[in-house]
Amino acid sequence: MNSFRFGVQVSTAGSADQWRDLARKIEALGYSSIYIPDHFDEQLSPLVALTVAAEVTDNLKVGSLVFDNDYRHPLVLAREIATLDLLSSGRVECGIGAGWMTSDYIASGIALDEPPVRVERLEEAVEILKQLWTNDSVSYSGKHYTLKAARGFPKPVQSPHPKIVIGGGSPKVLRLAAKQADIVGINMRLSAGVIGSEVIAEAAPEKFDARIKWVREAAGSRIEDIEIQCLTFIVQVVPNGNEVRERVAPLFGMTPEIAAQVPVVLVGSEQEICETLQERRERWGYSYIIVHEQEMEEFAPVVALLEGK
Numbered sequence: 001m002n003s004f005r006f007g008v009q010v011s012t013a014g015s016a017d018q019w020r021d022l023a024r025k026i027e028a029l030g031y032s033s034i035y036i037p038d039h040f041d042e043q044l045s046p047l048v049a050l051t052v053a054a055e056v057t058d059n060l061k062v063g064s065l066v067f068d069n070d071y072r073h074p075l076v077l078a079r080e081i082a083t084l085d086l087l088s089s090g091r092v093e094c095g096i097g098a099g100w101m102t103s104d105y106i107a108s109g110i111a112l113d114e115p116p117v118r119v120e121r122l123e124e125a126v127e128i129l130k131q132l133w134t135n136d137s138v139s140y141s142g143k144h145y146t147l148k149a150a151r152g153f154p155k156p157v158q159s160p161h162p163k164i165v166i167g168g169g170s171p172k173v174l175r176l177a178a179k180q181a182d183i184v185g186i187n188m189r190l191s192a193g194v195i196g197s198e199v200i201a202e203a204a205p206e207k208f209d210a211r212i213k214w215v216r217e218a219a220g221s222r223i224e225d226i227e228i229q230c231l232t233f234i235v236q237v238v239p240n241g242n243e244v245r246e247r248v249a250p251l252f253g254m255t256p257e258i259a260a261q262v263p264v265v266l267v268g269s270e271q272e273i274c275e276t277l278q279e280r281r282e283r284w285g286y287s288y289i290i291v292h293e294q295e296m297e298e299f300a301p302v303v304a305l306l307e308g309k
Helices: 016-028 046-055 074-087 102-108 115-134 171-180 197-203 205-225 241-252 270-284 293-306
Strands: 005-009 033-036 061-064 092-097 137-141 146-151 163-168 183-186 227-231 234-237 265-268 286-292
Touching: 005 293, 016 046, 016 293, 033 046, 033 092, 046 061, 046 074, 074 092, 074 115, 092 115, 092 183, 115 137, 115 163, 115 171, 163 171, 163 227, 171 183, 171 205, 183 205, 197 241, 205 270, 234 241, 234 293, 241 265, 265 270, 270 286, 270 293, 286 293
Parallel strands: 005 033, 005 286, 033 061, 061 092, 092 163, 163 183, 183 227, 227 286, 234 265
Antiparallel strands: 137 146
């Protein structure tokens, strides 16, 4: 069973000083990582922001949840990630996904293919990334990518390669993650392209039972080497957890008792949340918990209680 660790998902800052201070604060509060998404809305460009965050911290892991494979060619991304891993002394966690947010594709004019096509393309990209990080020269001929004697330079510090993060809620993505990723995010299914009623319906606890089953079956013996990650969306450290859960439950169309089990929701006192996380680690394997910037200070006491345990 993996020990707990925690990260913070952030998107932007008003200035260079604010961004640097934010990265330092996340590290000082005891978090393991800083993540940034990869969308075409109001957020900083991930690789530049992560480079700065790594430069002003000592041990903080840096990564994206997640780079969209459809607008990041694997040859380009492999070099960028290897460079950041080299210059951060091995602190990169490379999250990569098949793409899902419809607005990104509308804004960019990139074709939004059907999910099976995007996942197939992601699978090829992950293979290419690993080869470029471990081989001096890579030639590859697939359905979606063709490389001819591509140079795998520079080499990352981490061996055999930077940690790969793949998350999702569908069988195909989670089975791919189980076979190829070091960190697997078990999430709600986002095939709708927007977060709405269809996605919320995927939050039922029994849906997560099925998802971890897919991961465990596909991973086989390597399940012991995989970290299971949860990106949370509702986090409140409060003494009146039951009252808050009663208000949250209608959002999911559930009773408060069932809503309390939804992995993306963490509500209660510090001790209650610690107990909830331990229960979820037993049930689903969740040991790597991601909260958002607006919650990171109130959640920090939970981090202090559970980090590394």
